[in-house]
Amino acid sequence: MAETSEAVALELLKAIAFAENKALFKGDAGTKPGSRWIMDTYAECLRLTRGAASERANLALVPKGG
Numbered sequence: 001m002a003e004t005s006e007a008v009a010l011e012l013l014k015a016i017a018f019a020e021n022k023a024l025f026k027g028d029a030g031t032k033p034g035s036r037w038i039m040d041t042y043a044e045c046l047r048l049t050r051g052a053a054s055e056r057a058n059l060a061l062v063p064k065g066g
Contacts, residue, residue, distance in 0.1 A: 005053050016041055030051035 014024060021030035022037070033041075 005046060005049040008049045012045040012049065013038075013042050016045070054065060 001010065016022075017024045017028075022028075022033040023030040024033065024038070045047075
């Protein structure tokens with residue numbers, strides 16, 4: 001079952017938060033990010049995942065071998 005772009009973007013946001021030592025959820029280690037960081041980072045993740053989904057859809061339209 002394919003995940004939505006939104007669900008993939010959320011998982012990407014969580015991975016970035018972990019890598020940048022941001023505590024998104026209660027009990028997470030790290031510093032609490034501001035709402036601007038969360039919104040900007042999620043928006044960028046969503047843009048990237050929607051772009052990837054669009055590229056996959058475009059590739060499906062290309063005839064094999066050309």
